Amino acid sequence: MKTILALIAPRDKIIRKKMLWGLLFAILTALSTIGLLCLSGWFITATGIAGLTIAATRVFDVFMPSAAIRFFALLRTGARYAERLVNHDATFMQSRGLRLQLFKTIAQRKSLRDLAMRPARLLHRLTGDIDSYELIYLKLIVPSIVALVAIFTIIAVLSSVHLGLGLGFGLVIFAIVIVFSCLSIKLDEKRSASLAIRRESLRTRVIALLSGQTDLVMNGCQQSFTNHVMNTEDSLATSDVSLKRRQLAIEAISAFVDKLIFVGLIITSVLLYRYVSISLPLAVLSILAALTLYDLVKPLYQGCSEIGRYILALRRLSPFVESGNTNPAKPREELPPCSYVAVANIKRASYEPQLPAVLNDIHFTVSAGEKIAFVGPNGAGKSSLISLFMTKDMIVEGKIAAIKAALLEQNTYIFRDTLHENLKLANVTASDEDMVEAMERAGLHDYLDNLKDGLYSSVGENQTGLSTGQARRFALARLFLQKRDLWLLDEPTENIDGGTARDILERMKHYGREKSWLLVTHLKREATCCDRIITLDHTRITGDYERSNENYQRVLESLREDNYDKHSM
Ligand SMILES: Nc1ncnc2c1ncn2[C@@H]1O[C@H](COP(=O)(O)OP(=O)(O)OP(=O)(O)O)[C@@H](O)[C@H]1O
Structure with a gap:
């Protein structure tokens, strides 16, 4: 567990700093999306109402809100660009460090001997597992934090309109996000891990098929070995399709539930407007704030469904990191001058x-x-x-x-x-x-x-x-x-x-x-x-x-x- 945590948490100060910046930009992107939609909703409604009377048209300031909307739009584009740049750079730096660590470990006598017996395994550690490792930060850690910040922000916005509305919405959303995240993990953890294992086994067999061609042909078993590889490929494709189907099903159900909440929120806002007399622009603002939530939470569900693959990669990479402190083979010391x-x-x-x-x-x-x-x-x-x-x-x-x-x-x-x-x-x-x-x-x-x-x-x-x-x-x-x-x-x-x-x-x-x-x-x-x-x-x-x-x-x-x-x- 300690090694797994050490694998996730970067030791390098520069990478840590970059990741922090990347996370801040990701949060800024989410906040500007919320700001953009809230303000647009409020502005459209308020303009509509102001347009009903000539006096209101004269005093209604359209410039400030439109400038603010433009500001949020630009901020969102800039923050998204910066987030991609900084986050991807940070993860590349981190995985480069890990690759170096892997090479150092592999260069040691014992690992070399083990790997000489299973070169395909080495190939997979350096490609498939590192790829999965790179995604942990991008697809799981960042989306989880962004989703949390987005939920709290929307609760705060709704609470400022009406405390009961905010708290009620918060409770429902938390319950739903927890249920769907757990569902994604539970349904797909094993399947995504087994997919990673099958991918490795397919690679191993293809390498064996190519390098052992002569022996297979000489022994007349080239066809049966090829069939074996094809079967592995078929079963990999079947598992892949079934994983994607499950992910789509969860996505569809969560989108449906989101729409139900949205409808509920519209009804609640209309009731509040009618009976508690909140202003109409504020009611629309709260509805549009909630509308942003689904897109900000969806990446979290996708990350959760791949958690099995991430855990497997961490487990398989950690022994290389643990044994990474010993030294590779050294040259023999030179003989002092003698005959x-x-x-x-x-x-x-x-x-x-x-x-x-x-x-x-x-x-x-x-x-x-x-x-x-x-x-x-x-x-x-x-x-x-x-x-x-x-x-x-x-x-x-x-x-x-x-x-x-x-x-x-x-x-x-x-x-x-x-x-x-x-x-x-x-x-x-x-x-x-x-x-x-x-x-x-x-x-x-x-x-x-x-x-x-x-x-x-x-x-x-x-x-x-x-x-x-x-x-x-x-x-x-x-x-x-x-x-x-x-x-x-x-x-x-x-x-x-x-x-x-x-x-x-x-x-x-x-x-x-x-x-x-x-x-x-x-x-x-x-x-x-x-x-x-x-x-x-x-x-x-x-x-x-x-x-x-x-x-x-x-x-x-x-x-x-x-x-x-x-x-x-
Ligand atoms: N890298 C290694 N790790 C562990 N044991 C090894 C390793 N290389 C060789 N051995 C073992 O050391 C012993 C001596 O092997 P070595 O290759 O030196 O013998 P050799 O006399 O050169 O044999 P040959 O004539 O077959 O090449 C053998 O029992 C072998 O299994």
């Missing part, structure tokens, strides 16, 4: 305090220019070990330090942007010449030459437009651009055909001959590039062999051959 480029003295390392250790008793040093291959069965801890030289992303007992390193992972993400922007990620200060050189060194000169816009050509999301081999070479170009003396290489040529793999390895050997390598591998062709092999099993080092050691050859022989070569030979 090594990396040192590991790890007693124990794990991803979370409560999770089992993924590394135990790991001790080794890396000299400048040394190339070490880490081999071992799946899950032994090889990738976790080399990633430790890059970030402080794990809980480590012991010491681990290294000079600044560059990482080449098995899967490289290529963003939907130009090649230039994608390469800039590796080195922001790199010039176009540096980038072209890195591409050439990685063996992409032909590819680059064939592109009309060269470095400024666009690539699709996650390497669309590049073959697997080209994407690997692109990752290599990024590695070259980083100009780091320590390379962390995680299965650099896995899933690549033998010819391309050998070419990539040759290029790495040539341009990385003076670099130190920490290379994770299952392949003989990769391990053979290294002078030293460290074997790992079940989180521990089980062997450490130089090339001259006979066990080096034994371990090498146990690694996977280049199957592609065998088949193609």
Whole structure:
């Protein structure tokens, strides 16, 4: 509850100020609407009565009231414009703050892992939930306050004409507004929340349908999955229509009740005019004051009917805000000047305090220019070990330090942007010449030459437009651009055909001959590039062999051959 309140109430002083101004402008719009109608009603009636006698026509001042009517009209237009401007600006500022907070939380290790499993969920938090969040202030908070102020103002106007009329009207209106607001909440709370959930599930399924096309076609279930998506879409549309119908029904009933009250007010005013002798212009003024009320209260009913969606959005966003104070992964601290480029003295390392250790008793040093291959069965801890030289992303007992390193992972993400922007990620200060050189060194000169816009050509999301081999070479170009003396290489040529793999390895050997390598591998062709092999099993080092050691050859022989070569030979 505390977090939900913190989400609604802006912490930023400027936003708070803007919201307050926005609210004042919204109230001013409502008050000027009431003023405009009251005065118009009074003026039309008073002019009509004055027109009955010549003497009255002479003394009746038409200028002041008409000027006041014009004033209210201008005030209403100006206040409405200012209200939209200020309120929307304030809500955008607030939701921008929330988006930043979300990104900060998402950038943390734990959230990243959760979200990597459910990217559609992240998409929905950043779009659907934030959209609903933006509307809470605009569609619920502002209309509620404006409706309250309008009701009290109209009660005050009617009471000034006749106290009993004002109080009676107030009682009836309060009862009606409470009944219709509660009715809107009660009837639609669950439905509007379930609509939001269905929208998310539709998005998730559409994303799954698009990204899993190949597997669906191969397994012959593309049609059934498509039908599944269509059914979700149909049920979403049905719920949407039924929600809109309900909202319309409530609107129609409340409009009908409003008209009944209006008729009641006309009859009461006529009776008061007749028997209590209030003036006719004042009687018309009170009727027209009440006429404004429905339009000022209607937005409140609409906001109430969407309350389920708002509460759901607040509930789903609040965990991101709660956990927003921890820090994202930090880079590993640099090794102080010494004869090594990396040192590991790890007693124990794990991803979370409560999770089992993924590394135990790991001790080794890396000299400048040394190339070490880490081999071992799946899950032994090889990738976790080399990633430790890059970030402080794990809980480590012991010491681990290294000079600044560059990482080449098995899967490289290529963003939907130009090649230039994608390469800039590796080195922001790199010039176009540096980038072209890195591409050439990685063996992409032909590819680059064939592109009309060269470095400024666009690539699709996650390497669309590049073959697997080209994407690997692109990752290599990024590695070259980083100009780091320590390379962390995680299965650099896995899933690549033998010819391309050998070419990539040759290029790495040539341009990385003076670099130190920490290379994770299952392949003989990769391990053979290294002078030293460290074997790992079940989180521990089980062997450490130089090339001259006979066990080096034994371990090498146990690694996977280049199957592609065998088949193609
Ligand atoms: N981000 C993570 N969060 C929690 N546990 C993880 C994470 N990454 C890996 N692990 C766990 O750490 C252990 C070691 O994984 P790691 O990827 O380092 O093994 P590996 O030796 O590189 O395996 P492979 O050869 O299959 O790549 C595994 O049990 C794995 O489940």
